[in-house]
Amino acid sequence: MSIKTRITELLGIRYPIVQAGMSWASSSSLLAATVSKAGGLGVIAAGPMRPDDLRRSIRELREITDAPFGVNVALYNKRAAEHLDIVLEEGAPILIASQGSPRDHIGRFKQANVKWLHVVAHPDHARKAEAAGVDGLIVVGGEAGGHPPPSGTSTLVLVRLIAKSVSVPIIAGGGVVDGAGVAAMLCLGADAVQMGTRFLLTPEASLHPAYKQKVLAASVGDTTLVGWRGLPIRAVRNDFTAEYEAAERDGQSREFLEALFGSRSLKMAAFDGDVEQGKVEAGQCAALIDELVPAATLVERIAAETREAMEQLLTK
Ligand SMILES: Cc1cc2nc3c(=O)[nH]c(=O)nc-3n(C[C@H](O)[C@H](O)[C@H](O)COP(=O)(O)O)c2cc1C
Known part of the structure; x- marks a missing residue:
């Protein structure tokens, strides 16, 4: 076929x-x-x-x-x-x-x-x-x-x-x-x-098995956009995204947000398996x-x- x-x-x-x-x-x-x-x-x-x-x-x-x-x-x-x-x-x-x-x-x-x-x-x-x-x-x-x-x-x-x-x-x-x-x-x-x-x-x-499990468990609304406006990433919600969103709500400066964003990486989650502090990048379709x-x-x-x-x- x-x-x-x-x-x-x-x-x-x-x-x-x-x-x-x-x-x-x-x-x-x-x-x-x-x-x-x-x-x-x-x-x-x-x-x-x-x-x-x-x-x-x-x-x-x-x-x-x-x-x-x-x-x-x-x-x-x-x-x-x-x-x-x-x-x-x-x-x-x-x-x-x-x-x-x-x-x-x-x-x-x-x-x-x-x-x-x-x-x-x-x-x-x-x-x-x-x-x-x-x-x-x-x-x-x-x-x-x-x-x-x-x-x-x-x-x-x-x-x-x-x-x-x-x-x-x-x-x-x-x-x-x-x-x-x-x-x-x-x-x-x-x-x-x-x-x-x-x-x-x-x-x-x-990928680290913990990354796959985190994405597998994600349902509707479990991904979010983080990063300075203009070039955000979509990732599964975790401790890092919660900290980032709280900093945004608190009106932290662009420098602060960029430093926070830059201090975490995809590697931390994908390679080291730290799926709470790293960036667990995945799409909305994880829910499917x-x-x-x-x-x-x-x-x-x-x-x-x-x-x-x-x-x-x-x-x-
Ligand atoms: C974990 C992850 C890593 C990605 N890395 C890259 C990359 O290195 N280069 C790139 O052009 N796009 C990258 N993307 C985007 C994908 O190429 C693709 O456009 C996207 O995943 C499609 O949407 P979907 O996840 O809903 O299928 C990445 C996406 C994910 C989920």
Whole structure:
């Protein structure tokens, strides 16, 4: 079985299912290799990786599968230049760039025939990225874990708006966990879906077990936005988010809030397992997930559910 869209054709994958690049959780080869081998697009998140670790993980992935995969590079990252060089040197087929402009780098990626997918959060940025020559866009709405759009605009609105604004293919994300969600995004004009929080809750995600338990236990209203206005993160409520929100209510200064925000990290929760003081980044859709599922099973299951959801729409 396969599901054909402009994205599956562009990237050479079987299903329009992308495992989102997630710092720590997919900053190694296992999750990405498993998803790619199963017919989705697995993505290694370079964010916290030392250059040598990124290079080794790309090579490890290639030993597991020859299916296409992506590498996510945040362009503002202090190691971005090294990460981009490694993507080219190792011949990774797809780059997923976030938080920055493609303009300075896209030329050499085009020359090397690496597909450039660009993460955008506003129709103006989408049009600019398209004009710069990107191969596709990743549009992630306000429900998302990690960094949702600064405007807070929901996936439903943002995806539709951008689908109407550009002609390059779109991968939509934020709040999707199953085939019903994939079908909904395809109806809105997307050509594939990117899922983060759903793939966090797999045995293959490289996370402390306490992190997975915390996300699994989250229900409606259990995630919140913290961080200085303009660039917040969505995380599961814990002692840290309560302290941050109390400081905001008390009218603490921007400097105080920034220092508090900067004193905690995703690593504290993801690697050390301190899920009360660290940042447990996850999306609203945590409320829709009630079990850990092996990543390959998840890809097959979501693909089957997508077909079923689309067929049901026609027979209703
Ligand atoms: C734990 C975690 C880490 C993330 N790290 C990154 C990252 O390193 N780079 C990036 O572009 N997006 C990152 N994201 C955002 C995801 O790529 C994706 O856009 C988001 O998870 C989609 O929304 P969902 O969680 O509702 O599926 C992260 C998200 C989570 C939950």
